[in-house]
Amino acid sequence: MARFETKVLIIGAGPAGYTAAIYAARANLKPVLVTGIQPGGQLTTTTGVENFPGFAEAVQGPELMDQMRQQAEHVGTGIIYDTITSVDLSQDPIVAQGDSGDVYLADTLIIATGAQAKWLGRPGEADYSGYGISACAVCDGFFYRGKEVVVIGGGNTAVEEALYLTNHASKVTLVHRRDSLRAEPIMQDRLFAHSKIDVMWNTEIVAFLGKDQPSPRLTGLRLHDRTTGTESVIAVDGAFVAIGHDPATALFRGQLDMTDDGYIKISQWSTATSRKNVWSAGDVSDDRYKQAVVAAGMGCMAALEAEKYLADRASPAANRPPVGIPQLVA
Numbered sequence: 001m002a003r004f005e006t007k008v009l010i011i012g013a014g015p016a017g018y019t020a021a022i023y024a025a026r027a028n029l030k031p032v033l034v035t036g037i038q039p040g041g042q043l044t045t046t047t048g049v050e051n052f053p054g055f056a057e058a059v060q061g062p063e064l065m066d067q068m069r070q071q072a073e074h075v076g077t078g079i080i081y082d083t084i085t086s087v088d089l090s091q092d093p094i095v096a097q098g099d100s101g102d103v104y105l106a107d108t109l110i111i112a113t114g115a116q117a118k119w120l121g122r123p124g125e126a127d128y129s130g131y132g133i134s135a136c137a138v139c140d141g142f143f144y145r146g147k148e149v150v151v152i153g154g155g156n157t158a159v160e161e162a163l164y165l166t167n168h169a170s171k172v173t174l175v176h177r178r179d180s181l182r183a184e185p186i187m188q189d190r191l192f193a194h195s196k197i198d199v200m201w202n203t204e205i206v207a208f209l210g211k212d213q214p215s216p217r218l219t220g221l222r223l224h225d226r227t228t229g230t231e232s233v234i235a236v237d238g239a240f241v242a243i244g245h246d247p248a249t250a251l252f253r254g255q256l257d258m259t260d261d262g263y264i265k266i267s268q269w270s271t272a273t274s275r276k277n278v279w280s281a282g283d284v285s286d287d288r289y290k291q292a293v294v295a296a297g298m299g300c301m302a303a304l305e306a307e308k309y310l311a312d313r314a315s316p317a318a319n320r321p322p323v324g325i326p327q328l329v330a
């Protein structure tokens with residue numbers, strides 16, 4: 001069992017975690033980054049990434065994340081392949097326990113544990129994920145120019161995705177399991193008014209259908225009409241599953257302020273959490289943009305904020321009594 005002591009502990013190895021590591025390492029803080037079970041995060045399950053600046057040609061998600069890992073390592077980050085199983089934020093230094101049995105003691109913590117898109121878990125979904133099935137219209141909508149796509153879900157995300165996809169697709173069908181949407185009324189108005197969008201009510205996905213040769217590709221959906229009880233098959237070029245996200249915040253429940261949806265609350269224009277030595281960056285706090293480049297930016301902010309906190313704490317001024325309180329003179 002090893003024991004690591006660090007000024008900056010970063011949990012999570014997606015764009016937010018690696019960017020925080022690059023900035024903290026370049027500030028000579030010798031950060032330790034613990035990767036979790038999916039080093040590289042959500043981008044490791046993505047194929048071509050066309051919206052991360054700096055790559056004229058689409059870069060493969062795993063390749064982009066591998067480059068970020070190497071960059072973080074080259075500038076001095078200690079990367080540890082372990083999964084944090086418990087954290088005690090009430091202690092100073094913060095104590096984190098790894099699945100390996102290793103213990104991490106940290107003056108500051110940057111949480112970059114990300115979020116996972118929720119999936120339907122229906123047959124074919126895993127087979128064609130990345131080959132016609134996506135959970136991010138902004139990331140993948142561009143590949144569906146002039147094509148017919150389906151969005152599954154009835155919340156704000158599903159409606160936003162459907163509206164966004166009209167920029168590319170020739171037709172968008174929103175498939176929802178009930179007879180009303182939970183999206184905000186103004187979003188619903190925009191959806192219903194759009195000439196490219198149809199809604200299929202009371203409809204569930206039974207299976208994702210596709211072909212496997214010459215390469216995997218989604219070709220259609222088997223649907224169940226809950227009103228009539230009948231099944232049907234429709235042809236589609238793409239399906240966007242938009243039934244919500246699960247932020248990876250279980251470790252911090254009861255220790256940090258969170259939103260009703262379980263995201264870690266941060267201040268506006270800052271990654272500060274409800275604890276002075278903990279920052280939170282990327283999708284674990286971002287229920288709005290959910291983009292790699294935004295996560296990377298938040299990782300940068302978190303590292304700069306942690307650096308400032310450590311510098312302030314180390315400065316002699318931090319140990320001086322507050323101005324204005326009379327001092328006893330010996």
Ligand code: NDP
Binds near residue numbers: 154156157242287288
């Ligand atoms: P929501 O939880 O609001 O909606 C999820 C949708 O997916 C619901 O319509 C739900 O159906 C459906 N669903 C869930 N599970 C299944 C399933 N197994 N099969 C079929 N359908 C399913 O998630 P969102 O991601 O839409 O939104 C999350 C939060 O983020 C919300 O608070 C939302 O308002 C906010 N948000 C805000 C935005 C903005 O302000 N611009 C943009 C995007 C999100 P049912 O309705 O039947 O439960």
